[in-house]
Amino acid sequence: MRRDDSISPTSALPLLEIRRLCLDFGTPRGRVHALRNVSLDVPFGQVVGIVGESGSGKSTLAYAAMGLLPENADVTAGSIVFEGKDLLKMSAPARRSLLGDRLSMIFQDPMTALNPVRNIESQMIDIQHHEQGSRSEKRARALEMLHRVGIPDPQSRIGGYPHHFSGGMRQRICIAMALLVRPALLIADEPTTALDATLEVQIIRLLKDLQKEIGCSILFVSHHLGAVAELCDRVAVMYAGEVVEQGAVRDIFHKPAHPYTRALLECDPGRIRKKTRTLPTIPGEVPSLLGNKIGCIFRTRCQHAISRCVQENPGEYRVGVDQVARCHLLGEERLVSA
Numbered sequence: 325m326r327r328d329d330s331i332s333p334t335s336a337l338p339l340l341e342i343r344r345l346c347l348d349f350g351t352p353r354g355r356v357h358a359l360r361n362v363s364l365d366v367p368f369g370q371v372v373g374i375v376g377e378s379g380s381g382k383s384t385l386a387y388a389a390m391g392l393l394p395e396n397a398d399v400t401a402g403s404i405v406f407e408g409k410d411l412l413k414m415s416a417p418a419r420r421s422l423l424g425d426r427l428s429m430i431f432q433d434p435m436t437a438l439n440p441v442r443n444i445e446s447q448m449i450d451i452q453h454h455e456q457g458s459r460s461e462k463r464a465r466a467l468e469m470l471h472r473v474g475i476p477d478p479q480s481r482i483g484g485y486p487h488h489f490s491g492g493m494r495q496r497i498c499i500a501m502a503l504l505v506r507p508a509l510l511i512a513d514e515p516t517t518a519l520d521a522t523l524e525v526q527i528i529r530l531l532k533d534l535q536k537e538i539g540c541s542i543l544f545v546s547h548h549l550g551a552v553a554e555l556c557d558r559v560a561v562m563y564a565g566e567v568v569e570q571g572a573v574r575d576i577f578h579k580p581a582h583p584y585t586r587a588l589l590e591c592d593p594g595r596i597r598k599k600t601r602t603l604p605t606i607p608g609e610v611p612s613l614l615g616n617k618i619g620c621i622f623r624t625r626c627q628h629a630i631s632r633c634v635q636e637n638p639g640e641y642r643v644g645v646d647q648v649a650r651c652h653l654l655g656e657e658r659l660v661s662a
């Protein structure tokens with residue numbers, strides 16, 4: 325029996341189950357409600373993408389799953405269950421011991437993960453502190469992984485420092501380090517945003533190959549819908565702190581049900597075929613996340629909003645075998661949870 329049948333969007337067994345997560349940031353202007361009632365599964369061996377405009381809460385969700393939140397963050401409700409245990413109820417040392425072992429992360433800026441004053445060899449050996457084996461065995465594994473991610477001549481480069489490598493190479497090294505520990509779950513927060521388009525394609529292919537080889541799951545945060553379509557099995561669309569739609573990538577990209585998902589896809593530069601000087605944008609602005617909100621969070625920008633959208637928060641509606649969306653227009657018979 326699943327913990328909460330009504331809001332489980334997928335039938336595959338989850339490795340990570342986020343349920344009704346609410347998270348605020350305390351600020352001098354008041355509480356910023358950065359995540360509201362977020363439920364999301366990352367099934368075993370699958371790649372789940374999180375997309376949405378800037379400020380929608382993608383990184384906050386990824387960092388919450390890693391337990392790397394800033395001091396002003398306050399989880400006010402919900403659970404984050406990983407391998408059967410609620411991470412929010414774990415002691416700090418128990419949680420820390422998961423990092424770099426069962427859970428690993430790739431950041432947008434590789435320098436966040438790499439220590440600029442230590443060489444790559446020592447950093448790659450240290451990251452294996454949970455693993456069995458001698459230093460020379462760990463060095464051999466590091467060399468093999470550097471070769472695997474496409475660092476030329478790893479034997480002579482492993483002694484180098486981060487500044488000896490280009491941005492693309494540094495991100496490859498971070499991927500090598502994150503996967504060296506064979507994590508069950510890799511969380512990647514915009515890992516290709518700082519790279520040019522050619523490098524992005526290479527890194528996405530590399531992640532895909534390594535994910536299949538290692539059999540891990542990935543939670544992949546990205547602005548880039550093309551990258552999500554290429555890499556992910558499932559996708560969650562976030563808007564102003566809520567997951568408004570989620571499901572299999574092919575369903576969301578081919579038959580989006582939520583007006584926000586449709587608008588996001590229509591504005592995707594990768595999908596626009598017509599010659600146009602200006603890129604279309606979604607009219608209106610993302611609402612402030614300060615204060616409690618009643619009604620649909622997207623209603624101020626939605627062309628189809630009705631009076632009910634102002635008065636009531638939409639529940640979750642099942643729109644396909646593996647697809648759910650939060651929109652009042654989807655028909656009462658499809659409602660699965662409030």
Ligand SMILES: Nc1ncnc2c1ncn2[C@@H]1O[C@H](COP(=O)(O)OP(=O)(O)OP(=O)(O)O)[C@@H](O)[C@H]1O
Pocket residue numbers: 349350351356358376377378379380381382383384385394396547613
């Ligand atoms: N430490 C913080 N203190 C206060 N507010 C924060 C903090 N971190 C994030 N926020 C706010 O929380 C909201 C969600 O931010 P988040 O960075 O998760 O969005 P995002 O979708 O990842 O955006 P981007 O794509 O630009 O990285 C934003 O309104 C942001 O300003």
